[in-house]
Amino acid sequence: MDNMQLPLTRDLVLIGGGHAHALVLRRWGMNRLPGARLTVISPEPMAAYSGMLPGYVAGHYARAALDIDLVRLARFAGARLVLGAATDIDLAARQVTVPGRPPVAFDICSIDVGITSAMPDLPGFDDHAVPAKPLDRFADSWRAVIGGSTPVQVAVIGAGVAGAELAMAMAHALRARGRNGQVTLIDAAGALPGLGARAARAVRDGLAAQGVTLIERTGATAVEPGAVLLADGRRVEADFVTGAAGAQPHGWLAQTGLVLENGFVAVDDRLQTSDAAVFAAGDCAHMTTSPRPKAGVYAVRQAPVLFENLRAALSGGRMRRYRPQRDYLKLISLGDKAAVGERFGLVKSGPAMWRWKDRIDSRFMDRFRDLPVMGLPDLPEPRAQGMEQALGGKPLCGGCGAKVGRGALRAALVPLATGAHTDITPLPGDDAALLHTGGARQVLSSDHLRAFIDDPVVMARIAAVHALGDIWAMGAAPQAATANLVLPRLSAELQERMMREIMTAATGIMRGAGAEIVGGHSSVGAELTIGFSVTGLCGHEPVTLAKGRAGDALILTKPIGTGVVMAGEMAGRARGDHVVAALEQMARPQAEAARVLAGAHAMTDVTGFGLAGHLLNICEASGTGAVLCPEAVPLLDGAADLSAQGVRSSLWADNRAAVPSLPDGGIAELLFDPQTAGGLLAAVPRGEVDRILAALHWLGFAAARIGALTDGPPYPVTGPLPA
Known part of the structure; x- marks a missing residue:
């Protein structure tokens, strides 16, 4: 069994790179389930950690400190990373829709796409404001703002804890850089809901200390270029507008057919949705048995249970129940290196609370930075001479x-004879041959690639472009291609899925170049290899x-x-x-x-x-x-x-x-x-x-x-x- 390559038989797909899924990937890398192929779908190669966003905005952290590198994490987990935003789940076909590529098939899937603070119902918001979530766009937009030199007027819509933290961080950053400006925090209701009276007072004191103007019980009615309009007729001047007004679910979840609660995916205490093959975690999920507020701490605590239950669903094992804690430690940044801490009604504030928060956040991020790297397996004893040199010391x-x-x-x-064919013109050094057929000049080339990433769609596109390179280099017009595939050991169903993905992706490249795939051959081997033989027509002497x-x-x-x-x-x-x-x-x-x-x-x-x-x-x-x-x-x-x-x-x-x-x-x-x-x-x-x-x-x-x-x-x- 040691030298047998076990076939892959089941597809597990993680939709989103939220905190729970990031931790599942880390656990999967340390304890993979034989026979399961893992895929993670994310719109970006980096997943930003929300806990450190206020610190980044304030200038306490570099931009890179926020990022969980999903490419590196996927490599560690042995997962393929599909870059793109999921827009639908077909429960009947067991497929996830990702625009720009073939559907991603699954046997079991999990959703952890977080939330958005976009406000599509607020006129002008989409055109003139930047929501605080997703974090990547917000963080990059703020970097552009803070890098200027002119005074900045900032408006934050939504005076919950997240909005207050952002407002204080922005005010601190502007003042630390000697920028004149004003930060205004706006909410249609009262500020800081969900905090106890003592903690709320401490945060209000922090807002005042940072010079933030707080407008409560007066909502925004529109965002215009350079201003936010309020319900009482006032106009708040603003060069940069953001929204942090509570948790907004992603709209595409409503069309999946899953049972929702106010737009969030309803899950039971096993983190299963209304479809037993679909799980959900993090802020996009609503825990029906024990509702809790949206907070990253729950996603972190859900991760071990989600990991075990996904493995159980794939292998027929027994599932665990998730029981959320009754309360959690809230650590709220105050802009400078100070914070308010609250749990069970106890409140403390000051630099010590910020250092505590910094340690918690840094340790969380260290989980994704301290990953073992791929190495060579131990060589057998005895062994033939020269094996170490042939291996070269690395994979x-x-x-x-x-x-x-x-x-x-x-x-x-070089020793090979050119043969006696008068219809073949030798081209010394070129990787393609020139054929003369019925008066036409035809270029013929072939190439293949050993896969270096686990996504067969991207690999097929690259292999097709690579094979076409010799045709383009000779100034020929691509004409026809045959595919030559070596698939790893897979179940019949996964073979069909992979073949469909490869051929759909390759056909797109070939047709875009003017060629058609007219056939090919396939076999099963140790690893994925994709190649194409390609012909092209030259209406002139080839280059x-x-x-x-x-x-x-x-x-x-x-x-x-x-x-x-x-x-x-x-x-x-x-x-x-x-x-x-x-x-x-x-x-x-x-x-x-x-x-x-x-x-x-x-x-x-x-x-x-x-x-x-x-x-x-x-x-x-x-x-x-x-x-x-x-x-x-x-x-x-x-x-x-x-x-x-x-x-x-x-x-x-x-x-x-x-x-x-x-x-x-x-x-x-x-x-x-x-x-x-x-x-x-x-x-x-x-x-x-x-x-x-x-x-x-x-x-x-x-x-x-x-x-x-x-x-x-x-x-x-x-x-x-x-x-």
């Missing part, structure tokens, strides 16, 4: 990081590696760094937002860029051999040298930092050895980074550079002129950009 990368090195590949291919000329400018259409970023993701060292940006770059088709570069003398797509290796291919085929300016090469966010930390993709050492003419150290290290679905590297006439770059930038490509071809030996060197 094998996916994508082009798992490709065979340039030296080994060429050694195998190859061999016609570059000295003096040509070198243009690159995409930033580099996918290898190091994904290697960093495997090691738990890359930031989630940087990983997502890299995935988005890899999944971006390049048909438009190829059309702009149609007049190139030589062109290739930058993939496994890295930028240096693929430039070397052009130099060797064209008989030119090249000067490359590393500082001009566009880089993915996070790539330089990870490279400076010594993070390397599996293929990096082979790529480095293949181009000894280039220097070591600094940014130059990234020239050997293997790329997956990388950019087009084109040698173009010098006089065309400005026009080409302007067109590429207008299309949204981060393209750059990075060097030039030169007279000289066929190898690249570094230097400044030629004039």
Whole structure:
């Protein structure tokens, strides 16, 4: 059994990255259920922690301190992360709707999407205000406001605890930065409901100390540019308006068919909804057996019970009951580093309460930062010699990081005869073949990728773009494709789900490029691998590696760094937002860029051999040298930092050895980074550079002129950009 790969048979889907789900992911990583495939759906790669939001607004925490990195957490849990906002659940079909991708199927699912403080019924709010929840948008909007230099008038609608904390934090931040301004807190009812009299007095004193103007029992009737209109006719001037007026459920929950309570998902003491296959937790849930106010402490306490019950639902085990505590410690920030604490009617305030709150919040966030990283399994004894060297001391990368090195590949291919076919034109160094069929020029190429992320939809899109790269690089129009898939061991139902996701995603990319998937083959293996054989039609001579000329400018259409970023993701060292940006770059088709570069003398797509290796291919085929300016090469966010930390993709050492003419150290290290679905590297006439770059930038490509071809030996060197 030790060497048997157990099949996946059941799908567990977590909708939302709230506190309860984040803790479930952490527990799942430490104790996975064999046979269960875990998916988490979140609109963002980072989930902001609400407990530290007032501290961030006040300036006590950096923005990054609020973030739970769901990419890193999902990697630890062995889960696939689907980036997108769920908009519906089809209970009959057992599917979650996420716009922009095939539905996500489930056997068991859980909802923890939190709440919103948006006020769609307040005229002008959607257009001129920023709700305090979701936190990501609010935090980023506040950063823009506080970064200015002019006086700021702020209005907060909703004088509950959350609104009061925000108002005091904003007032403190403005004063600490020497900004003149005013913060006004508005509520249609009395302020601070739910707090005892003593705690409410302490918070009111804090509002007064921060200079916050409190308007009670007079509601807002509209938000206009620069102002909030009140029911009594007053006009509150405001450059920045936010809303924290209680918990608002997400509107899409109403169409799911689940039983709701005032818009919130009704759950029993097992955290199950009216559908036994669906659970819910956190602020989006209403506990029917023991109603409680909306507070993050309940989500944290629900997490262990939710974790056990989800496992029981998947395995047929016995479920636990959740019994919420009667009261909880309320710690309310007062803007500066002081807080009010209340529980069971006892109240204390001052700096000690803030330090207590800071310790609680920091320990909570540390749970998601102190995660074990992937390592190699212990090697067996005895073992054949050379195993340690072959493993390379770290897990094998996916994508082009798992490709065979340039030296080994060429050694195998060079001795092969070209054959006797007169309808095949040899293209030395190119990754595609040119066929002559009935007077038509047809380009043929094939490529596949070992999966490096668990989402088959994103992986299929990247694999399709990657396979099309050789067709685009030769100036051909994609025509037809066949798919070649290796699926991991799955039950028949999960096989169908994964195949449907892959083919739907790949078909979208291929059809967008003008090609059709006409068939393919599949098998079962150790891990997911996706590949395509692709043909393209050339109405003209294809663009190859061999016609570059000295003096040509070198243009690159995409930033580099996918290898190091994904290697960093495997090691738990890359930031989630940087990983997502890299995935988005890899999944971006390049048909438009190829059309702009149609007049190139030589062109290739930058993939496994890295930028240096693929430039070397052009130099060797064209008989030119090249000067490359590393500082001009566009880089993915996070790539330089990870490279400076010594993070390397599996293929990096082979790529480095293949181009000894280039220097070591600094940014130059990234020239050997293997790329997956990388950019087009084109040698173009010098006089065309400005026009080409302007067109590429207008299309949204981060393209750059990075060097030039030169007279000289066929190898690249570094230097400044030629004039």
